[in-house]
Amino acid sequence: MSEVSRAFIKLAEIADLSRQHAKGLPAQEEARAIWSGVGFTLNGRRYVTSMDEVSEILSVPRYTQVPGVKTWVKGIANVRGRLMPVMDLLGFLNRPSALQLKRRRVLAVERGELYSGLVVDEVLGMQHIPQDTFTQEIPEEYAETRAYLKGGFASDKGFFAMFSLYELARDPRFLNVAS
Helix, strand or coil, rough: CCHHHHHHHHHHHHHHHHHHCCCCCCCCCCCCEEEEEEEEEEEEEEEEEHHCCCEEEEEEEEEEECEECCCCCEEEECCCCCCEEEHHHHHCCCCCCCCCCHHHHEEEEEECCCCEEEEECEEEEEEEEHHEECCCCCCCCHHHHHHHHHEEEEEEEEEEECCHHHHHCCHHHHHEEEC
């Protein structure tokens, strides 16, 4: 047997041993589609809203009260040179908040000529939730906000109701702030 043949046989043996001891490829998992939005709480209940519907998140700004408006309209604030009506979302829903106003946050909504700040209890930040956890079934404890919900996500993080700030902005009761 020639030197080349012996080298070839040795390489073939090494290749065979490599195949015998090689680990398999990792199982191929199908990627899950993810929905991303801004999470917030109202009265201990968790909600998410589309990032497209929130222009920014603020601490509750200093505001000036306006006479002759409903109690849930906190006032008008100057936010970087723009006048922003500040409205308490829980107050609009006829619910008190257990948190002090300075601990709460504002979701700024800007759509067309509408520019408003909605006071919520807490902002949970970005929420990335698998789309396949979406459901149209909304638990009964979300009944007070049902008119503004588009369903929800039941995930390992718990239930997040999908709140539409734009739907709220279309509600004539929300737009009529005069007392």
